[in-house]
Amino acid sequence: MSQSFFTKCKLQLLILITVFVMPVFMAVNKFEDHKFYVSLTQVEYVKEDQSLQIISRLFLDDFEDALKEFSGEAVRISSESDDTTHDRLIENYLRSKLKFEIDGKKAQWNFVGKAIDNDMLVAYIEITQLKKIKTIVITNEILFEMFEEQQNIVRTQINNQKKSFILISQDRSKVLNF
Amino acid sequence: MLRFKLFFLLLLVSGFGLMAQEAVTNERKPGHTNQNKFKQLYDEFATPNMFRSASGAPGPEYYQQQADYKMNIEIDDENARLYGEETITYTNNSKDVLTYLWVQLDQNMRARDSKTPLIESSGMPPLTTPERYASTYLTDGFDGGFRIEKVTLPDGTPLNYMINRTMMRVELPTPMAKGDQFSFYIKWWYNINDHVNDGGRSGYEYFPKDDNRSYVIAQFYPRMAVYNDVEGWQNSQFWGRDEFALPFGNFEVNITVPADHILDATGRLLNREEVFSKEMLQRYEQAKKSYDKPVIIATQKEAEAREKTKSKEKKTWKFLAENVRDYGFATSRKYIWDMMAVNVGGKDVMAVSLYSKEGNPLWEQWSTYAVASTLNTYSRMTFDYPYHKAISVHADRQGMEYPMICWNYGRPDENGKYDDRTKFGMISVIIHEVGHNFFPMIVNSDERQWTWMDEGLNTFLQYVAEQDFGEWYPAALSPGQTAYPSRRGPAKYIVNYMGGDQDFIAPIMTKGLNTYQFGNNAYGKPATALNILRETVMGRELFDYSFKEYANRWKFKHPTPEDFFRTMEDASAFDLDWFWRGWFYTTDWVDIGIAEVKTYQVTAKPSDDTKRIARRFGRNPDDMVYFVEASADGFDASLKNKKPSEISKTLEKYLKDNFTKDELKAINEPKFFYEITFNKPGGLVMPIIVEYTYDDGSTKTETFPAQIWRLNDKEVRRVVASNKEIVKITLDPKEETADIDTTNNIWPPQEQKSEFEQFKGSGN
Known part of the structure; x- marks a missing residue:
């Protein structure tokens, strides 16, 4: 089958x-x-650019269901990557689910854009003008409202240290100290 | 003696000796078993025997059982129930004496007492809908298990039987010896499930707008389990996800449905004149002669008229299917029907599509072409399609295969609009499910145990068939596309999975039910592995011959994984044990890199150390040719374009003394020497594909077979002599090995833009 x-x-x-x-x-x-309900978010701090660069990969069909719940309307994301019809909605959804607190302050992120890679949605997000990171709190609640068994894997590369952890609906945030 | 000495000399100079010296230590390492990646698979493979030969072919004592069915089936459309009675005639072709038979009761997976839901872990949701609360905590839910009313001899004498969940053991009145036949009768009914809302590979879809159901029906009858030389009775329980193991046989099936239904099924329709209208018969005659365009047998207009009323009359459709392992049918008053003839190996096969108006316009455009195209590709790669028809049925959210018939998703929106995802999703699933006619319907592997044997092989051929389809039907492609957009097959698409979290990856050689990431494990990775074998490791000629040999050896039989692995080697003289071991028995990944590149030139000014090496082995230092590394004293950049024979007097003399003038003319002396160190952070051994880029912009590709890793699994070196300067070395330039980390694939190392920077830089 x-x-x-x-x-x-x-x-x-x-x-x-x-x-x-x-x-x-x-x-x-x-x-x-x-x-397997799983997403992968890579977070990399590029010090020379004072930039925290975030790439999230989500299953498109799950994500469409989530957007439907979120917006109340059926959403079909086009397979053409350059179609930006739903970018605003995608951005709003991600804002409500993906949060960063750096050295005690909520960090504002920019939605750089999205791409479609087969059955995955790839979202690009950036936090700029970031001179240093001593402590970061990463909250990733993407799709938790949809699937009890959703796992959000986060891989970070910050200050030359690689870390990896999994967030689940009972454990939505992680604090990293450097 | 001289040769002996020279050998040592070479060892020393090549650096091998250096490594040996480093390994010298006072501590003695413990002993070990053979861990070599090229160790033959004697421990993993079953010992060949008279049933299954070491060549991978069926052995002289190979046998398989036969199960023949005579069935009467009726669909009660009003209550969504299926009533059935069957007489199974079972033939024991084994030399084993059987005292009982096992019969599969797949529908019991939906019984109230099913244990299927109980093997899933669960958690408390913070909130839920009232509907779901009620269905979970207040009612018993849908009861879809088999109601077995009678199990008897043909004369009505009751038989003893016992039901263990999805398996029924029937006691034989007398044991069956080789060649014995036994007939018995079963009568049953069950509630048909709503496959859209409750799931399942069989069931109905309800259309509230016109109050009709479309049925796609399978696993609807008690089916014989397989008995064979490998597992005895294959009576592994049906938990829901794993598919089937079934013996071959002949089916005589009468299916009674409302008179206004259109129905198609596995097998030859025996009473076409009774169930077709005059127009349909005429159109059918046209379709049999139409090789380039489908002919509509039942039109959309007719279907829309039919779905407005409900006939109280019944009609019985009669079929005969020979040498099939299973049976399926689809029936609805909503169906539109088209057919086209396909010539496969000189014989006509009908490519058929069955769909309701909800599937249009997509279905009338592409379904039947996709069926025809698939039959052509698969027949070329295996054997001529042996049945007389192949049907693609439109069913929402379905993608499931049975002999000659399959259900496929792909539905435009309410306005008939669809995007590329829907279009290619539909064409791909049709190619995939029609392709399953070959694996596992004919090359009949045990799906319950080895999902990859049908899904992996089939997904591999699906890729080949999709590429053919894009070539044969370019009108199906969207603007800007030059090839069919396959989601699986090319090596690069499996990189994310194979490079992913090892906690959630299982080897391909794992029972399907117990794998993580089912799609990647049983479909994507084996399909990619075969594609890599075909395109990169073996080459198309050797691979295609061997793959075809496997298909032909095992068509209408029951192969095991070893039968496949062995045949691929037996037919090609290609030792692939290392490939099966790595790709199928482990979760290792590919990562090969360039650790170091050293540049050398021939020098006339060897260092004293180098001369000492010559003396130590009794050679006159003046008789030797010397190399110097670019960073060492004595390297002279100004000699870059000089021939070594102009630099080394020794070499010049040797050439003059040993070659004629004509021979010398033909020699194109290399001027540049490189020692490349390849390392292998990944566990899989693979060929090293190296592309050299020269200073004039030209390139050359060289491939070192995987066996280069046989003595050192971490690091190997190669010397490359070139008459042009190499300015760049790239490993796996066409991304054909599924290398998960390509940052170490280029020399000199290049600052590579991160994925993020690349995306940002692309103007998004």
């Missing part, structure tokens, strides 16, 4: 039937080949 719909289809709907792990308002049935 096509994996594109059955992995999640099978498991999810079994889960749904018993409704243990329950996505709150999600469409009952999902069909994709990732059985």
Whole structure:
């Protein structure tokens, strides 16, 4: 069968039937080949540019469901990367879910843009004019409202140190000290 | 003796001796077993035997069982129920004596007492909808298990049986010896599930606007399990995700549905005149002669008229399917139907599509062409498609295969609009599911155990078929596209998975149910591995011959992973144990880099140390040719364009004494010498593909077979002699090995823009 719909289809709907792990308002049935609700966010601090560069990869179909819940309207993100129709909505959603606090202050980030890579949405985000980082609190709540088992993997490269951790709905933030 | 000495001399000079010296230490390392990446797979593979030969072919004692079915099926559309009765005739072709039979009851996965939901971990949601709260905590939910009413001999005598969840053991009145046949009768019914809202590979979709259901029905009958030389009874429970293992047989099936339904199914339709209208019969005759364009057998206008009313009458569609491993059918009063003939190896096959108006205009445009194209590609790569038809049925959110028939997703929006994702999603899933006719419907591997054997092989051929489709039907491509946009196949698409978190990656050789990231594990990675074998490791000629050999050896039989691995080597004289070991039995990844490049020239002024080496081995220092490294004393940049024979008197004399004038003329002396150190941070051994760029802008590619890593898994060196200066060295320039880190692939090292900078710089 096509994996594109059955992995999640099978498991999810079994889960749904018993409704243990329950996505709150999600469409009952999902069909994709990732059985696995996971996102990957890479965070790199480029000191010479005073820039914190963030790349988030999310499964497009999950993300569309989340945008539907978020905006109340069905959203179909075009496979053409340069279509910016929904960029504003994507940005607003990400603002509500992805937060950074640096040395005690909430950091404002810029939405640089997005790209489509097969079945993934890739979002590019940047925090500028950042002279140093001693402490950073990273909060990533993307898709937690949709899938109880969503895991948001975060990999950081800050001050020449590589770190990696996973955020889940019961544990939404991580503090890193340098 | 001289040769012996020279060998040592070379060892010393090549640096191998240097490494040996470094390893000298007072501590003795403990002993170890053979951990070499090129160790043969004797420990992993089953020992060849009379059933399965060491060549990978079926052995002289190979056998397989047969299960023949006679069935009467009725769909109760009003209550969404399926009623069935069947007589199974089972033939024991093994020399084993059987005292019981195992029958699969897949629908019990949806029974109220199913354990399937209980193997998923769960957590408390902070909030939920009232509907979901009620269905979870207040009601019992949908009950879709089999109601088995009778299990008897054909004369009605009850048989003893026991049901263990999705498996039923039927006791044989007398044991079955080789060649014995046993017939028994089962009567059952079950509630058909809503596959859109409750999921499942079989079920109905309900259309509230016209109050109709479209049914795609499979796993609807108690099915014989496989008994074979590898596992005995393959009675591994059906948990829901893993697919099937089924014996071959002949099916006589009568299906009764409302008279206004359009139906198609596995097998030859025996009573076409009874169930087709006159117009349909005429159109069907046209379709049999139409090789370039589908002919509509049942039009959209007719379908829209049919869906407005509900006939109280019934019609029975009669089919005969020979040598199939399973059975499926689709029925609805909403269906539109088109067909086109395809010539496969001199024989006509019908490419068929069945869809409701919700699938249009996309379905009438591309479905049947995708079916036809798939049959052509797969037949070329394996064997001629042996059945008389292949049907693609439109079903929302489905993608599932059965013999001759499959369900496929891809639906435009309510205005009939669709984007590339929908269009290529639909064409790709049709190619994939029609392709499954070959793997596993005909090359009948055990899907429940080894998902990759059908999904991986099929996804590999899907890529080949998609590329063919893009070439044969360029009108299907969108503006600006020059090839079909495949999501799987090319090596670079698997890099993120293979380079990902090891905690969530399982080897391909893992039971499908127990893998993480199912799609990448069972579809993407094996498909990519085969594509790399074909394009990079073996080459198309050797690969295609061997792959075809495997398909032909095992068509209409039950192969195991070893049968595939062994055949690929047996037919090609290509030892691939290292490849299977790395790609299929481990979660290792590819990362090969350039650690160092040293530049040398021939010198007339060797250092005293170098001369001493010559003396130590009894050679006159004046008889030797010497090299000097670019950073060492004695390296003379001004000699850059001089021939070594103009620099070294020894060499000049040797050439003069040993070559004729004509021979000397033909020699193109190298002037530049490089010693390249390749390192391998990744665990997988792979060929090293090196591209040299010369100072005149030209390039040359050289490939070192994977075996270069056999004695040192971490680091190897190569000397490259060139008559042009090399200004750049690139590893894997075409991204064909799935190297997960390409920052170490270029010399001299280049500052590479990060992905972020690249995106920002691209104007976004």
